[in-house]
Amino acid sequence: MIVRLLKQPQFLIGFLFIVSFILLSFIYPSVMDVQKESKFLYDENEVIVGIAPFSPKDMPPFGTDMNGKHLLYLVLEGAKYTILITLVIAFLRIFFALFFSLFHRKSKSTFFDDIVQATLYIPTAILAYMFMVPLFVKDATEPMGMMTLIVVQCLILVGIGVPPLVSTFSEEIRSILAKDYIVSTFSLGSKKPYVYYKHVLPELSSKLLLLFAQQAIQTLILLAHLGVLAVLIGGSKTVMMGDIFNLTPSTISLSGEWAGIIGQSYQKLLTAPWIILVPLSFFAFTIFSINLMIQGIQNSLESNKS
Numbered sequence: 001m002i003v004r005l006l007k008q009p010q011f012l013i014g015f016l017f018i019v020s021f022i023l024l025s026f027i028y029p030s031v032m033d034v035q036k037e038s039k040f041l042y043d044e045n046e047v048i049v050g051i052a053p054f055s056p057k058d059m060p061p062f063g064t065d066m067n068g069k070h071l072l073y074l075v076l077e078g079a080k081y082t083i084l085i086t087l088v089i090a091f092l093r094i095f096f097a098l099f100f101s102l103f104h105r106k107s108k109s110t111f112f113d114d115i116v117q118a119t120l121y122i123p124t125a126i127l128a129y130m131f132m133v134p135l136f137v138k139d140a141t142e143p144m145g146m147m148t149l150i151v152v153q154c155l156i157l158v159g160i161g162v163p164p165l166v167s168t169f170s171e172e173i174r175s176i177l178a179k180d181y182i183v184s185t186f187s188l189g190s191k192k193p194y195v196y197y198k199h200v201l202p203e204l205s206s207k208l209l210l211l212f213a214q215q216a217i218q219t220l221i222l223l224a225h226l227g228v229l230a231v232l233i234g235g236s237k238t239v240m241m242g243d244i245f246n247l248t249p250s251t252i253s254l255s256g257e258w259a260g261i262i263g264q265s266y267q268k269l270l271t272a273p274w275i276i277l278v279p280l281s282f283f284a285f286t287i288f289s290i291n292l293m294i295q296g297i298q299n300s301l302e303s304n305k306s
Contacts, residue, residue, distance in 0.1 A: 004300040004303065005209075005296060005297065005300050007300075008295075008296035008297075008299050008300055009296070010292040010293070010295045010296035010299065011292065011293050011295075011296025011297060011299075011300070012296070013289070013292050014288075014289040014290060014291070014292030014293035014296065015289075015293055017285070017286075017289040017292075018083065018286070018289050018290070018293075021079050021083065021286070022079065022080055022083055022084065024076060024079070025076050025077065025078075025079035025080040025083075026080055028076050036069060036070060036073045037064075037067075037068050037069050037070065038052065038054065038059055038064055038068050038070065039051065039052050039067070039068035040052070040068075041054060041058060041059075052064050052065070052066060052067065052068035053065055053066050053068070053268070053272045053275060054068075055272075055274055056274055062075070062274065062278045063272075063274045063275070063278070065261070065264075065265060065272075065275050066265060066268065066272070066275070067252070071261075071274070071275065071278045071279075074256060074261055074279075075258065075261075075278060075279060075282050077256050078253075078255070078256040078257045078258050078260070078261065078279075079258075079282070081233070081234070081255045081256060081257040082220075082223065082257040082258045082259070082286075083286065085150070085154060085219075085223075085233060085257065086216050086219045086220050086223065087216060088154060089154055089157050089158055089161070089215075089219045090212050090213075090215035090216040090218075090219055091212065092154075092158045093158050093161040093162055093165055093215050094165065094208060094211055094212050094215060096158065096162050097162045097165030097166045097168075097169055098165075098169055098204070098208075100162065100166050101165075101166045101169035101170045101173060102173070102196070119160075119163055119164070120164060123225075124160055124161070124218075124222055125222060125225035125226060125229065127160045128156060128157060128160060128222060128226055128231065129226065129229050129231055131156045131160070132153060132156060132226070132231050133231070135149065135152060135153065135156075136231075136235065139235060146234045146235060146254050146255060149234055149235050150233055150234045150255065153233055153234075154233075157219065157222065161215065161218070161219070165211070165215075168211075169204070172204060172207070173200060173204075176199070176200050176203045176204070177195075177200070181199075182195060182199055182200075185199065206301055207301075209297055210294060210297045210298065210301070213290050213293050213294045213297065214294065216290050217287050217290050217291070217294075220283060220286060220287055220290075221287070223257070223258070223259040224258075224259055224262065224280070224283055226259055226263075227258070227259030227260060227261075227262040227263035227266075228262060228263060228266055229263070230251065230263045230264075231263070232251075232253045232254075232255070232257075232259065232260040232263050232264070233253075233255055233257050233259065233260065234253065234254045234255030234257065234260070235253075235254050235255075236251045236252060236253050236254060236260070236263075236264070237251070237252055237254060238251055238252075251263070251264045252264055258279040258282060258283060259279075261275070261278075261279045262276055262279050262280065
């Protein structure tokens with residue numbers, strides 16, 4: 001499977017972009033001497049002629065946010081949180097869904113199926129919002145710490161994505177077990193653990209990578225929605241911005257992930273649209289790269305069938 005994927009140019013392009021971006025996120029902001037902040041713009045006489053935020057024209061390549069922080073630095077710094085959190089959530093969804101589906105298949109009760117069908121009509125962003133808002137209330141009174149909060153939030157995002165996958169895997173397992181050669185294997189006296197290990201899991205393995213990539217895209221979109229709802233991964237803090245005569249409260253993401261950049265600045269869409277468009281563009285490029293990987297996986301599966 002791996003060898004076939006490496007022969008797919010779409011998969012290689014998408015995979016290399018994701019890996020390179022993660023590595024650049026660790027190396028560039030910490031090792032390279034980059035300008036992180038520019039709160040004021042000076043002319044040739046060192047006279048202040050502007051104050052943040054600055055457009056990409058004034059502060060290339062991407063401009064600054066409301067606090068004067070360069071968006072290039074913010075995007076690179078937040079890439080490792082955004083992409084790695086997304087990949088971890090997608091992996092855990094697949095893992096737990098596959099684990100629970102082995103038990104769900106044996107149950108004849110439709111109660112779980114009814115719950116799954118009900119949740120399909122509720123937007124996942126609303127479910128995540130309902131479960132995460134109480135965390136911020138608790139964190140305000142009893143601080144949990146950024147990493148603890150990230151872990152709990154990731155578990156919530158994993159939990160709301162598992163039930164539909166369990167239903168998908170259960171149906172897939174039922175169809176695999178109904179195949180003639182597996183029925184014959186049971187007839188010859190093979191035990192269920194052997195059949196699952198030798199036949200069911202290999203049948204599913206070809207689709208797991210495809211489902212993993214699809215779950216990564218869904219998670220990225222969900223994070224963007226939560227950012228607009230001001231539900232930031234890792235929490236946020238409020239700072240006062242402006243001069244002493246015109247102070248206004250502003251929310252800042254503690255982790256710096258891309259959805260946090262959107263969430264803390266989406267009210268400025270009309271006055272400083274580049275603050276929103278830059279992280280959204282990187283969201284789009286990341287989703288495009290994963291789509292390339294999905295296309296490569298699908299091509300590999302089709303070539304294997306032929």
